[in-house]
Amino acid sequence: MPKMRRSLLGYLPEESPIFSLHPVTKVLFLLVVSAYPMLTQLPEANLAGSLFMLALFKAAKVDLSVIKGYKMAFVNLFFVIAIAYTFFGGYRPEYTVLLRLGPIRVCWENLRWAILVYLQLVLAILVIIFFLSTMRERDVVVGLRTLRLPFVVCYLAGLSLRSIGLSIIDFFTIREAEKARALDLAELPFSEKVKKFGLYIVPLVGLAIRRAEEVSNALDSRAFRFSGLFKGGKRTDYIPKKYKIRGADVALIAIMFAFLAAIVFVNYQYGWLRAENSLLYRVRFG
Amino acid sequence: MPVIRMENFGWRYEGQERWALRGVNLSVEQGEFVAIVGPNDSGKSTLVMAMNGLIPNNYYGVIEGSVVVKGMDTREHPVADIARHVGFVFSDPESQFLSMTVEEEVVFGLENIGLDVDEIRERVEWSLGLAHIPMDYLEKPPYELSGGQKQRVAIASILAMRPEIIILDEPTSMLDPVGKTEVIEVLREMRRSYNATIIVVEHRMEDIAPLADRFILVHDGRVLRDAPPREFFDDIDFLLEHGVFPPEPMVFVSELRKMGLYDGPIPLTLEEAISASREALSGLRGR
DSSP, X not given: OOOEEEOSSSEEETTOGGGGSOHHHHHHHHHHHHHHHHHOOOHHHHHHHHHHHHHHHHHTTOOTHHHHTTHHHHHHHHHHHHHHHHHHSOXXXXXXXXXXXXXXEEEHHHHHHHHHHHHHHHHHHHHHHHHHHHOOHHHHHHHHHHTTOOHHHHHHHHHHHHHHHHHXXXXXXXXXXXXXXXXXXXXXXXXXXXXXXXXXXXXXXXXXXXXXXXXXXXXXXXXXXXXXXXXXXXOOOTTGGGOOOOHHHHHHHHHHHHHHHHHHHIIIIIOTTSGGGSGGGGOOOO | OOSEEEEXXXXXXXXXXXXXXXXXXXXXXXXXXXXXXXXTTSSHHHHHHHHTTHXXXXXXXXXXXXXXXXXXXXXXXXXXXXXXXXXXXXXXXXXXXXXXXXXXXXXHHHHHTTOOHHHHHHHHHHHHHHTTOOGGGTTSOGGGSOHHHHHHHHHHHHHTTOOSEEEEEXXXXXXXXXXXXXXXXXXXXXXXXXOOEEEEEOSOHHHHTTTOSEEEEEETTEEEEEEOHHHHTTOHHHHHHTTOOOOHHHHHHHHHHHTTSXXXXXXXXXXXXXXXXXXXXXXXXXX
């Protein structure tokens, strides 16, 4: 069993190459790679981006079952987008109607947009899952501090990310408590699930408020100031000083920015990444 | 000069009719080990939160009198200022963790007070050693340690700041018996090798009695008794009437005293209780 390190979303083996990178490289990776699906409409490019991300998951030794946990979310996301585009995507006479359901027309052009947007979102979600699976709160704080962001911004970002993990733990605790008293939402029909949702939400919100109070007391009791300053001096950055930016970090950051610049250039100069260049636009019906 | 002075102190939480504390007059000297006991909801936590400024700074309510800590009036100084002199360990170890590794947790307060990197490194080693936490735990998430280890990490993070006063609010209340023993052992070690003022709210009186210089009984928002341990436990019935349950060996010896079989002081340790019982038994044989 390899030694594992905790990440924001689970565990990562210590031998993962991701640990040899400086946190600033990982934070910049998130910023640059999440910009990619926003700049790229071309579904083939986003699909390639998703495959690239899956390869990165493998290379970073992230347990792929993390993604499997989001399987239903990916499926639901597609249906939500497809339904939204079908109902609110509009209609023009030149549209190809695939199906009529009473007054509702299911058009290929709307469905095509749904596929485009879906693939953009899938890539964005994979980037976020990768980020959370490979980062620790400390990496976020160190990464942002290296970028010279104010201490309060860095610390709040780290604390907010950690609160997601804490809320998930609280949720499971509440679920176990509900199960122990013979209430298992998984066993109930959908309508009952919705009705009983409050039984989870109310204690979850209550716990979140209590945690906020406890964290606030703990911060104050350890001389924390949001300004990062104390009487007569500046807060020490002990943890960030433990990290060194190496050649591999510089090379990766350079590649990421070059890639971003290239994407912006080809998109705005030649329009190669626009939706109209997709194979989906060559599909004809009838 | 006392390090903590409370004069006619009272506190009522916003929205409550009852005063959580009222008419409290206390002073704590440098280097004293003070144990605070009392039944649930008697005002013990409010009392210690007033000693590090969390009350009145972080809670809404009505205040009476004053609390002066190391010359700082808690109404006029933020908790962050007072925290440089007063460390506070909460009862729930998880609620005080602010980071995802033991190292960050211990270092957090030290970064806040702006120590240099070498000093931080030295203090991390010292405080973890005192709290019996191995150095190879630095990379571990504190959430994944055992209850006792979690509380010892919390104590180490406070010790690292080397405050002159350390307050522990029921540090063993959420731990299993093994965890409780581990934490008490750290308290013993702190008493032995760290010359700070230690204030503990604790129900395990049998462990604290041999360590404490003073016991304070808080009941219904008032300080009912404030005395050295032997004097404090001398009237066991009074303590029982006010919701405090002294260790059983003390109650046993107190009963022997009532029966006229023993007339010495109330024992603070099991060993003392055994020798008091022997004394009582030898008296019986002589009759």
